[in-house]
Amino acid sequence: MRIKKRRPQPHSEWFLDEVFVKIGGNPMYLWRALDGEGEVLDVLVQKRRNKRAALKLLRKLLQHQGALPTKIVTDKLKSYSAALKDLNIAHLHDTANRLNNRAESSHVPIRRRERKMQRFKSHRSAQMFLSIYGSIYNLFNTQRHLTSRKTLRTLRAIAMTEWNLVTNAA
Secondary structure, eight states: OOOOOOOOOOOSEEEEEEEEEEETTEEEEEEEEEETTSOEEEEEEESOOSHHHHHHHHHHHHHHHOSOOSEEEOOSOHHHHHHHHHTTOGGGEEOOTTTTHHHHHTHHHHHHHHHHTTSBSOHHHHHHHHHHHHHHHHHHOOOGGGSOHHHHHHHHHHHHHHHHHHHHHO
């Protein structure tokens, strides 16, 4: 009997949020998109928190993910609803209380990293670092509270093997 490997499907829910950061002394907004499992889908650094910035993030997400989600969870910022209306996917929008906690709590590692780096120096360096950091974080984030110690060791070994393959190829 032959077992077929299935390609993992993208999670059906997206969680979008923005957070205020200072880059080179200038106020900026870090827009982030997560899937239902807490993995970073995309990061975008913008000067403004308006419809145009939300549209840019959503278009980038739709282009790179290749599939529409079943639900898009955001806070009650009006920019999201205006952008979703422009893209004709407003029916997927959900802003119910406390649903966006996954996105809100995902800012903690970024804040910690930002403090250690003594803030970001430029818009471009922040965007480049955060885009790369998100995918690396996804590789090594193993949800420790959900797995046994033996499984955790196996997952970390797989992650390190994959990391070594990627870094040796470059």
